[in-house]
Amino acid sequence: MTRILLSTYGTRGDVEPLVALALELRALGAEVRMCTPPDEEFEQRLAGLEIDAVPVGPPIRALMNGTTPPSAAEISRYRTDLVDAQFSVLPSAAAGCDALVVAGLAQVAARSVAEAAGIPYVYVTYAAVNLPSPHHAPPPRSGWPESQADNTTRWKLDADLVDAQFREPLNHHRAALGLPRVTAVRDHVYSDRPWLAADPLLGPWPPGQDLEVVQTGAWTTVDERPLPADLTDFLAAGPPPVYVGFGSIGPAPGVARWAVDASRARGHRVLVSRGWADLDLDDCFALGDVNHQRLFDELTAVIHHGGAGTVHTAAKAGVPQVAVPIQVGDNPYWAGQVAACGVGAALDGRTATRESLAAALDVALAPATRDRAKAVGAEIRTDGARNAARLLLNGLYEH
Structure with missing residues (x-):
């Protein structure tokens, strides 16, 4: 049976789309396990759906609800610690899996883990603005300076900041896995064919781009709960x-x-x-x-x-x-x-x-x-997660 590992680190808005994908994958006969922050609400959500949950990193809600915003130095240390946590957990979580699907730039370790395991890797983002394009500037990132330069220059600065934060920690772990060094961390994480899980009417990928982006539609589930x-x-x-x-x-x-x-x-x-x-x-x-x-x-x-x-x-x-x-x-x-x-x-x-x-x-x-x-x-699509699940499994079957 095909087994898929899904991984993200973030709030409910980061977790729920992967839940939608997990349910569609399971409906197509695959087994799924999922890495999320160890917050109780995520553990309960996945347990209620009988999805195998693997906690990674510190709870996210405590970070979001701090009485004072963390300093730039604290955010930097937090990011580095998260990379270490991912390398300590993801290899065992990926054992026996046939593919690894991750959401968010915070998944710095994931591609290396997939590479070491010899399994396909898919990076997904939920908004076109997270992917480099001259049509938009990079999104603001906590603790990093903002620039008023043109979009191309700002994306170059963004890449430099990602490298400064993650290159050495990433390559330290890659060396331990017997993998070669990475020079451009952001491009490494994004891959050369990222997926975009956003509705093509609300958040389209700009045409005519060098980066090949697969837009599946937004990943959503049907919520059957009655209102109180x-x-x-x-x-x-x-x-x-x-x-x-x-x-x-x-x-x-x-x-x-x-x-x-x-x-x-x-x-x-x-x-x-x-x-x-x-x-x-x-x-x-x-x-x-x-x-x-x-x-x-x-x-x-x-x-x-x-x-x-x-x-x-x-x-x-x-x-x-x-x-x-x-x-x-x-x-x-x-x-x-x-x-x-x-x-x-x-x-x-x-x-x-x-x-x-x-x-x-x-x-x-x-x-x-x-x-x-x-x-x-009336035009918003609801089949994004189903499209993505079929695309993923069909790609695995072809191999």
């Missing part, structure tokens, strides 16, 4: 509300309160998702972990952090969005795509004001935006 009774009662008691939530990332100061106030000033009820930031606005209906696929169908707008999963779910539901990301990872990119696709508005969370957020909500609530959101929602 108190939430169902709230929804039934009035017109569709506005949702305010920022996932695993805490919003910039004031943003959540401004979002609530702007929504109410326009006559809308409000739901607030606590998220990992544990938002607690006493005068609002507060949500824990609920089925967004069902909930978003009942909303008038979604105000969020620009996470890929939230953008795709809201787009599929045909509900207008306001994305207010802080400058981290691919969230600013997805916020820009919300605006570019005409399904809502985007703000920079660092410079947002009460007034600019209210104006963005007006854009999202405009009839033209709502019509566009519904039209786009």
Whole structure:
């Protein structure tokens, strides 16, 4: 029987797409095991699906919820320690597997482990902005300086920073495995044929690029969970509300309160998702972990952090969005795509004001935006994980 190892390190938005792929692989007869951070919610999620879980690295939620942001030196040490942790765990996790699929630049060790084991390696990203292209700048990375140069120069700086952080730790471990040195770490991790698990309408790969990218569509699962009774009662008691939530990332100061106030000033009820930031606005209906696929169908707008999963779910539901990301990872990119696709508005969370957020909500609530959101929602694909599972297994069978 074919066995596949999946690996990622990050928040729920990093883990859930691989869960979707795991379920599709299993439906096609493959066995799957999965490496994630050792956070309890991931362990419970995988256990509930009977997916073999392998914890790697420190818990991610503690890092995201620190009372003070880590320093650049602390982030650098954290990244190096994670490489060591991966090399200590991934070889045994990959034993007996026929392929290794990883998501995220943090998977620095994975290609070397696959190389040593003699198995195929697939790198996947959830946003085009993570892959080098003159059409966009690299995403902001915590602890590393930002540049205002042209995109090509910024990608060169990004490669230099990746090399400075990871080249020596990576090559130290590769030498222990009897593997040759790597000079360009980022290109090594990405491979020469990375996969892009994003909807081609919401987040297309720019045409005419030198890098060969396989775009499969976003990797999602169908969530069958019913909504909690108190939430169902709230929804039934009035017109569709506005949702305010920022996932695993805490919003910039004031943003959540401004979002609530702007929504109410326009006559809308409000739901607030606590998220990992544990938002607690006493005068609002507060949500824990609920089925967004069902909930978003009942909303008038979604105000969020620009996470890929939230953008795709809201787009599929045909509900207008306001994305207010802080400058981290691919969230600013997805916020820009919300605006570019005409399904809502985007703000920079660092410079947002009460007034600019209210104006963005007006854009999202405009009839033209709502019509566009519904039209786009009808075009969003749901077969990305199935496509990827078939592509992976067919490639293995051909070999």
